[in-house]
Amino acid sequence: MNRLGLVISGHGRHVLVESDSGERIICHPRGKKNLALVGDRVEWLASNDEGTIEKILPRKNEFYRQDEMRTKSFAANIDQLLILIAAEPEFSEVQLSKALIAAHAAQINALIVLNKSDLVAPFQAAWGRLEPYRVMNYDVRALSIKEDPETFKSLLTSLGGKITLLLGPSGVGKSTFINTAIPHTNLWTQEISQALNSGKHTTTSTTLYWVDSDKHTALIDSPGFQSFGIHQIDPHHLGHYMPDIKAHLSGCKFYNCTHLHEPQCAVQTAVHDGLITSSRYRIYQQLFEELSQPKNY
Ligand SMILES: Nc1nc2c(ncn2[C@@H]2O[C@H](COP(=O)(O)OP(=O)(O)OP(=O)(O)O)[C@@H](O)[C@H]2O)c(=O)[nH]1
Ligand SMILES: [Mg+2]
Ligand SMILES: [Zn+2]
Secondary structure (H helix, E strand, O other), X not given: OOEEEEEEEEEOOXXXXXXXXXXXXXXXXXXXXXXXXXXXXXXXXXXXXXXXXXXXXXXOOEEEEEOOOOEEEEEEOOOEEEEEEEOOOOOOHHHHHHHHHHHHHOOOEEEEEEEOOOOHHHHHHHHHXXXXXXXXXXXXXXXXXXXXXXXXXXXXXXXXXXXXXXXXXXXXXXXXXXXXXXXXXXXXXXXXHHHHOOOOOOOOOOEEEEOOOOOOOEEEEOOOOOOOOEOOOOHHHHHHHXXXXXXXXXXXXXXXXXXXOOOOOHHHHHHHOOOOOHHHHHHHHHHHHHHHOOOOO
């Protein structure tokens, strides 16, 4: 008989499912592809010690990146995205913008958190580069997971009752965030990943961790990425997912304005007037170009 469960982690073709009674079972896909994602509610069927995924229940959302060659899904049914960046390594504004655009397109609320505020000089530089994002009304926070437990605690409290996907480049502190929020629980994961990665802490699979025993609050750890593809976005819709650009779209003369070279373009006027920063406009131009390339697949 099929039982209900929640996908807790993904490991290539198989996934770890937490059953409705709290036990954890390795499950294999029924079909050829493993389509179940962390955060998926599934129907599964026990066979010996393991199980098979019989059905994936309808998703409220799915967060993924679409690189040139493939789609990489992070998780399903998340309540929000926490984009973690750090004073070091220096963050890429392009990658940050892409993650925010993907979140908008998936209609998932995103929060930007800058970690390692204890590294004073690089932190100040990084915080300054986030100014346009504060002006756009993104929720931008600063913290030091290691040196400022009070700020960390209040951020964690604000995540209560939600399933939050931690996303960001390698080395920013996603796993440290989760280890600090939930001491002891995932030490074994680190040991396994250290053994597999010859001593490195780098996370290699996506895993959901419950913060509270009532299982109302969860954090999802994900592997850091180098680049974040958004090939799912039509370049002509790009401006709608960039709040600073979007604010001016209705003022353009041509309904199909690309905001690159048309006359009487309100976006270009706003760049000229300093209402859109030149770095954000450059990102718009770069992404428009990238998304307009003929696809290689
Ligand atoms: N100075 C400082 N270092 C920190 C802080 N938080 C985490 N780190 C360090 O940053 C390094 C990377 O942390 P991880 O938690 O492994 O980073 P990650 O984002 O999980 O990286 P990947 O798994 O590779 O994606 C570790 O050496 C941490 O000790 C902080 O607040 N300040
Ligand atoms: Mg990690
Ligand atoms: Zn325009």
